[in-house]
Structures are given as structure tokens and as C-alpha cells.
Amino acid sequence: MAKTSRPDYPLPVLITATDALDAFCQRMHGETFVTVDTEFMRERTYWPELCLVQVAGENEVAVIDAQADxxxxxSLGVLFADEAVTKVFHAARQDIEIFVLRYGDVPRPMFDTQVAAMVAGFGDQVGYDALVSSLTGGVIDKAHRFSDWSARPLSAAQITYAAADVTHLRDVYTRLSRRLAQENRLSWVAEEMAILNNPATYRGDPETAWERLRPRTTNRRLLYILKEVAAWREKEAQRVNIPRQRLIKDEALLEIAATAPANADALARVRGVTRGFAEGKSGTALMEVLAAARRVPDADLPAAPQARDSARPSAALVSLLKVLLAANAERHNVAPRLVASSDDIDRLALEENPEIPGLHGWRREVFGNDALLLKQGRMALGVDGRRVKFIPV
Incomplete structure (x- = not known):
């Protein structure tokens, strides 16, 4: 079955001209909410290449060709800044990155149905097709999922496919928001949206790029060189607009930090680094970064990151806390991962009163208070038929 727009919806309109877009956006300013999705390409570039923006109002849907001459x-940016119109996405992070890069801010206000679905008990990171099926009975086929959205002209099937996401999303949003309002959980969604609503979430800092590599060392010189070369790779990948891994793979970057090659021949001996790269403009620039890093005196190197407490939590206690988490998440019909991560559980098992989200706000009511009682020996877990039950001690 092909993925189609809602049968009660008018056919999508392809917008390729500014005046048509301006008129459409002007009409959308009168909506209470609009649903939004994008199609973009990123396989060959560092920056996402925006191809289409799909927007649906109550009675019309537009597929906007972002690459039309x-x-x-x-006018789309003005609509996204209109505080009177809620912008609804599903799994918004990559879409929002594009708009932050283009307009300098996130769409406001914003609602992410993937976050809302987790709050409503649909599981961890529920897929859009599963959510549509569960809430509306609609069927999503992924026939054009791997289309080259930068190729022109677009086919009628591609346009229909692109429009379907935002038309079905209207029903998903209205049903989810109604359900969450009845359960007094809209504030939970708002709390979870705080990270997505912060433009800084989408602006990677080259100076912290090395942290993604998770080096297992406390060698100050190596860590300093890794920080410098990782920052250089990020900036260079942005400059030439290619994926960072295509410029230099992570494994090669770690070896470069460990060996600090002093010339092009040594750099070319690093696995994954070609001689052409080592002797070219990018390789020369990288060698200058390495030379500067080697000249920094030992006394001026920053301190190594403080190692985490090497103590390991009791495996049995961690297991008990995970059972408690699963049971409480089931009882409150909320996704367990939204309440506490594995790292949170480990810290809770190790520390008396750790600073974790699970001990604040609605999470404390759902899980944190019971977790502390369990740790203090004031609660036991038992089984009542087919469910876990809580026994005061």
C-alpha cells in the first residue's frame, strides 16, 4: 500500500515561487497549529542540504521546494517565529537544526510528537509509522524513504509521499495532546522540550568535538593534541562542507593524537590517511596544528578530566532499581528511558542523593521517591499475580 496523504485532505500543492510561498504562509498565520517536516540530504556534505519543507494547515498542505530557482x-521563517501558531514535528532534532542554521532560532512554540508519545506511554523513541498506525489506523509505506530529494524534477509520487507525513501528523498531534491534557501531562512534555527549544542544542562547538571520541587515557599531552586536532577537523569539515568522517575518520584522528606525526611522511603512515591528503592543503594545515600543540610546555597543558569514581555499583541493586523503574513506568504508562537512563540508575545505586533528573519534578513522583525508599530498606518488591507490587517495610 503506498504512503498517501489523508483521504479527506486536498491534494498537496508544490510551491516553487516566492509569491506563492508568501501567500501560503500568510494564510498559515491564521492557524492554531501547523505540522512541519523536511526532506534533506547529508550524505555528501557537513551541512544538511535542505530540499523540501512540508507544512500542513487545517485545510491545505504545501510541499515547498527549497531548491527552486x-x-x-x-516568510517561512516569519511563520516559525509566530508565537500564536504552534509548530508540530515528529522527531524534530534534525529538522530544527536546519532551521536554526537558516533563521538563527528554533520555531516557537514547538511540539514534538515523539517526545509526547514517550510521555503518553508509547515506548522509547516510537517510530512515526507505528504511532500513526496506533492512533489513527493509517498505514505508512516507506517506498520513497531513500529518494534523492535533491534531484529534479520531483515525481508526483514523491510529492504525495512527502505530504503524507504532515497530514497524518495533524491527527497524531490532536489525539496525543487531547490524551495528555486529560492526564495532566502536557507540562511533562513542556519540560522535555526544554533541550529542543534551546538553539545551543544545534550549534556544535568545535572545542568540545574531542569529547565524542571518548579517549581512554589521562595523558595530558595526548588529550590536548586530540582536542586541538578534533577542533581543526570540525572547522575544516565545515569549511569544505564534507562529513567529518570523510575528511578524517575517528580512528585515524585518535592515532594522530597518539603519535603526533612531525612531517607529511609520518602523517601518511597513519592508517586511513592518504599521501594526497598528507601533502595537500588540509594535511599541511593539520601539521601546523600538531606543531603548535607540541610546542606547548608540559606546565601549560590543561589538567586531564577528573576520572569518574571507579567504584562499581552493586549489580544486584542496579537490577532491583531497573525492576522498580520498569514497574513504575508500566504503572504510570510512560516510557522508562524518559524517566531514568542506565547511567542515572548506576549513579542512584552508588550515591546517596545524586543530582539526576529522576530525583526532580514529575520523575521524582513517578520513580525517584520509591527508588530512595527501596535503597533505604523501607520498601520491598514482590509479585501479585502477573504484576510487581510494592511492599512497605
Whole structure:
């Protein structure tokens, strides 16, 4: 079955001109909410290449060709800044990154149905197709999931496929928001949206790029060199607009930090680094970064990150806390991962009163208070038929 727009919806309109986009956005300012999705390409570039923006109002849906000759997307940015119109996404992070890069801010206000679905008990990171099926009975086929959205002209099937996401999303949003309002959980969603609503979430800092590599060392010189070369790779990948891994793979970057090659021949001997790269413009620039890093005196190197407490939590206690988490998440019909991560559980098992989200706000009511009682020996777990039960001690 092909993925189609809602049968009660008018056919999607392909917008390729600025005046048509301006008129559509002007009409959308009168909506209470609009649903939004994008199609983009990133396989060959560092920056996402925006191809389409799909927007649906109550009675119309537009597929906006972001690559049409001469089209100006400014009116779309004005719509996204309209505080009177809620912008609804599903799994918004990558879409929002594109808009932050283009407009300098996130769409406001914003609602992510993936976050809302987790709050409503649909599991961890529920897929859009599963959510549509569960809430609306609609069927999503992924026939055009791997389309080259930068290729023109677009086929009628591609346009229909792209529009379907935002038309079904209207039903998903209305049903989810109604359900969460009845359960007094809309504030939970708002709390979870705080990270997505912060533009800094989408602006990677080259100076912290090395942290992604998770080096297992406390060698100050190596860590300093890794920090410098990782920052250089991030900036260079941005400059030439290619994926960072295509410029230099993580494994090669770690070896470069460990061996600190002093010339192009040594750099070319690093696995994954070609001689052409080592002797070219990028390789020369990288060698200058390495030379500067080697000149820094030992006394001026930053301190190594403080190692985490090497103590290991009791495996049995961790297991008990995970059972408690699963049971309480089931009882409150909320995704367990939204309440506490594995790292949170480990810290809770190790520390008396750790600073974790599970001990604040609604999470404390759902899980944190019971977890502390369990640790203090004031609660036991038992089985009542087919469910876990809590026994005061």
C-alpha cells in the first residue's frame, strides 16, 4: 500500500515561487497549529542540504521546494517565529537544526510528537509509522524513504509521499495532546522540550568535538593534541562542507593524537590517511596544528578530566532499581528511558542523593521517591499475580 496523504485532505500543492510561498504562509498565520517536516540530504556534505519543507494547515498542505530557482524562504521563517501558531514535528532534532542554521532560532512554540508519545506511554523513541498506525489506523509505506530529494524534477509520487507525513501528523498531534491534557501531562512534555527549544542544542562547538571520541587515557599531552586536532577537523569539515568522517575518520584522528606525526611522511603512515591528503592543503594545515600543540610546555597543558569514581555499583541493586523503574513506568504508562537512563540508575545505586533528573519534578513522583525508599530498606518488591507490587517495610 503506498504512503498517501489523508483521504479527506486536498491534494498537496508544490510551491516553487516566492509569491506563492508568501501567500501560503500568510494564510498559515491564521492557524492554531501547523505540522512541519523536511526532506534533506547529508550524505555528501557537513551541512544538511535542505530540499523540501512540508507544512500542513487545517485545510491545505504545501510541499515547498527549497531548491527552486530564486525562491526566498524568509516568510517561512516569519511563520516559525509566530508565537500564536504552534509548530508540530515528529522527531524534530534534525529538522530544527536546519532551521536554526537558516533563521538563527528554533520555531516557537514547538511540539514534538515523539517526545509526547514517550510521555503518553508509547515506548522509547516510537517510530512515526507505528504511532500513526496506533492512533489513527493509517498505514505508512516507506517506498520513497531513500529518494534523492535533491534531484529534479520531483515525481508526483514523491510529492504525495512527502505530504503524507504532515497530514497524518495533524491527527497524531490532536489525539496525543487531547490524551495528555486529560492526564495532566502536557507540562511533562513542556519540560522535555526544554533541550529542543534551546538553539545551543544545534550549534556544535568545535572545542568540545574531542569529547565524542571518548579517549581512554589521562595523558595530558595526548588529550590536548586530540582536542586541538578534533577542533581543526570540525572547522575544516565545515569549511569544505564534507562529513567529518570523510575528511578524517575517528580512528585515524585518535592515532594522530597518539603519535603526533612531525612531517607529511609520518602523517601518511597513519592508517586511513592518504599521501594526497598528507601533502595537500588540509594535511599541511593539520601539521601546523600538531606543531603548535607540541610546542606547548608540559606546565601549560590543561589538567586531564577528573576520572569518574571507579567504584562499581552493586549489580544486584542496579537490577532491583531497573525492576522498580520498569514497574513504575508500566504503572504510570510512560516510557522508562524518559524517566531514568542506565547511567542515572548506576549513579542512584552508588550515591546517596545524586543530582539526576529522576530525583526532580514529575520523575521524582513517578520513580525517584520509591527508588530512595527501596535503597533505604523501607520498601520491598514482590509479585501479585502477573504484576510487581510494592511492599512497605
Amino acid at each position: 530564486g525562491i526566498d524562504l524568509s
